[in-house]
Amino acid sequence: xxxxxxxxxxxxxxxxxxxxxxxxxxxxxxxxxxxxxxxxxxxxxxxxxxxxxxxxxxxxxxxxxxxxxxxxxxxxxxxxxxxxxxxxxxxxxxxxxxxxxxxxxxxxxxxxxxxxxxxxxxxxxxxxxxxxxxxxxxxxxxxxxxxxxxxxxxxxxxxxxxxxxxxxxxxxxxxxxxxxxxxxxxxxxxxxxxxxxxxxxxxxxxxxxxxxxxxxxxxxxxxxxxxx
Amino acid sequence: xxxxxxxxxxxxxxxxxxxxxxxxxxxxxxxxxxxxxxxxxxxxxxxxxxxxxxxxxxxxxxxxxxxxxxxxxxxxxxxxxxxxxxxxxxxxxxxxxxxxxxxxxxxxxxxxxxxxxxxxxxxxxxxxxxxxxxxxxxxxxxxxxxxxxxxxxxxxxxxxxxxxxxxxxxxxxxxxxxxxxxxxxxxxxxxxxxxxxxxxxxxxxxxxxxxxxxxxxxxxxxxxxxxxxxxxxxxxxxxxxxxxxxxxxxxxxxxxxxxxxxxxxxxxxxxxxxxxxxxxxxxxxxxxxxxxxx
Numbered sequence: 001x002x003x004x005x006x007x008x009x010x011x012x013x014x015x016x017x018x019x020x021x022x023x024x025x026x027x028x029x030x031x032x033x034x035x036x037x038x039x040x041x042x043x044x045x046x047x048x049x050x051x052x053x054x055x056x057x058x059x060x061x062x063x064x065x066x067x068x069x070x071x072x073x074x075x076x077x078x079x080x081x082x083x084x085x086x087x088x089x090x091x092x093x094x095x096x097x098x099x100x101x102x103x104x105x106x107x108x109x110x111x112x113x114x115x116x117x118x119x120x121x122x123x124x125x126x127x128x129x130x131x132x133x134x135x136x137x138x139x140x141x142x143x144x145x146x147x148x149x150x151x152x153x154x155x156x157x158x159x160x161x162x163x164x165x166x167x168x169x170x171x172x173x174x175x176x177x178x179x180x181x182x183x184x185x186x187x188x189x190x191x192x193x194x195x196x197x198x199x200x201x202x203x204x205x206x207x208x209x210x211x212x213x214x215x216x217x218x219x220x221x222x223x224x225x226x227x228x
Numbered sequence: 229x230x231x232x233x234x235x236x237x238x239x240x241x242x243x244x245x246x247x248x249x250x251x252x253x254x255x256x257x258x259x260x261x262x263x264x265x266x267x268x269x270x271x272x273x274x275x276x277x278x279x280x281x282x283x284x285x286x287x288x289x290x291x292x293x294x295x296x297x298x299x300x301x302x303x304x305x306x307x308x309x310x311x312x313x314x315x316x317x318x319x320x321x322x323x324x325x326x327x328x329x330x331x332x333x334x335x336x337x338x339x340x341x342x343x344x345x346x347x348x349x350x351x352x353x354x355x356x357x358x359x360x361x362x363x364x365x366x367x368x369x370x371x372x373x374x375x376x377x378x379x380x381x382x383x384x385x386x387x388x389x390x391x392x393x394x395x396x397x398x399x400x401x402x403x404x405x406x407x408x409x410x411x412x413x414x415x416x417x418x419x420x421x422x423x424x425x426x427x428x429x430x431x432x433x434x435x436x437x438x439x440x441x442x443x444x445x446x447x448x449x450x451x452x453x454x455x456x457x458x459x460x461x462x463x464x465x466x467x468x469x470x471x472x473x474x475x476x477x478x479x480x481x482x483x484x485x486x487x488x489x490x491x492x493x494x495x496x497x498x499x500x501x502x503x504x505x506x507x508x509x510x511x512x513x514x515x516x517x518x519x520x521x522x
Contacts, residue, residue: 079435089430106436154394
């Protein structure tokens with residue numbers, strides 16, 4: 001479902017972030033992306049939903065060739081991908097319900113379906129009782145749950161998460177990881193960049209390690225592999 | 229775009245105008261001042277143009293026919309002038325008719341000349357384009373059987389020059405003012421957008437189209453332009469009607485008149501409104517552009 005062939009990314013300032021990556025990720029996989037800071041993990045992830053464009057090489061997501069994708073078609077791609085960030089990216093002036101519904105409103109979903117879909121995912125992430133609260137009234141873990149709810153409300157085939165537990169304490173991180181496991185169990189592909197050694201070592205999923213813009217290790221049931 | 233979505237955009241844009249309180253006020257007042265200047269300028273310009281046209285249309289060429297010309301030669305001359313491409317109209321006036329005119333203007337003393345009329349038969353010619361008067365006059369002068377061709381040489385060139393310069397200066401000033409207003413609106417929208425950068429980013433990441441992001445801001449620009457045009461419309465309308473009512477009776481019988489206030493001022497109002505809306509839309513369109521590259 002996601003395939004990269006000889007993908008290369010050079011930023012205008014001359015930095016080469018990705019230096020020839022080949023990879024295949026199948027539907028329903030759970031993949032950890034690990035590696036030191038500045039290794040190119042974020043760029044690698046951002047290219048999947050076309051926040052960054054590859055300088056050369058081919059990226060195919062859900063059958064769409066991103067190097068040939070017109071700007072006009074990018075929204076179509078993004079509707080099939082849910083994205084979760086380290087800093088949650090919630091809108092402070094919208095409450096929990098509105099933050100999640102927002103993702104459906106902007107893609108002009110039928111309003112009669114919005115309410116049910118939003119309540120369903122908020123139930124899944126365990127926030128059904130806090131729909132009227134605003135982001136600043138929630139804990140970090142709860143905010144991340146809202147952001148996860150928003151990423152899956154559209155039933156995407158893949159959820160991409162960039163350091164989703166980076167701002168959370170270990171216990172909350174485990175709750176969030178269990179939530180991702182649950183979403184993955186329903187058939188959604190999960191691709192997660194993380195520095196959380198403990199989680200990677202305990203989950204025993206596919207691990208892709210990136211260093212200096214290259215894949216240095218790709219193993220199923222792998223471990224974090226870095227010290228500290 | 230679905231009707232429901234458009235409704236959402238309208239609500240969003242109106243909310244945003246309210247939420248931006250002081251910024252809205254600042255840019256609406258800036259637009260108000262600019263549109264007021266533009267409106268006043270337009271009224272002056274259009275009246276000046278009317279005066280210019282009136283003056284221009286009053287310019288005619290007087291062709292004195294040679295005494296030697298017989299009836300047949302006169303007829304040929306008239307036909308030749310009528311056939312010229314630049315000629316709008318031509319009027320024949322016999323020397324008796326000319327003399328009667330002078331008698332009327334200067335008194336019965338002149339009727340003594342009726343026994344031996346020293347005047348000549350005359351043709352009054354109007355050029356299609358008054359600015360071409362001199363050229364047409366020169367052409368007529370080359371024809372046979374003309375004694376002299378008069379058109380106020382020197383004076384009308386100066387008049388036309390003056391009118392042309394003032395027209396161009398007015399247009400340049402109006403354009404400069406409009407650009408200023410556009411810049412002001414675009415700045416306000418830029419601040420609104422910067423404040424909502426995060427929202428735009430999330431919208432784009434969950435798959436909103438560029439138009440979906442753009443339209444609320446464009447509508448907001450439209451509201452700013454619309455609000456900014458209200459006071460200029462009121463001031464220009466009231467002021468011009470007052471001035472017109474005061475001046476029009478005094479100008480009766482003059483060769484130039486002010487534009488009648490009734491249809492004219494509504495046209496100006498409509499133009500101010502349109503300009504407000506257009507600069508609003510354009511200003512915000514320009515400032516959203518670079519925020520969409522996510």
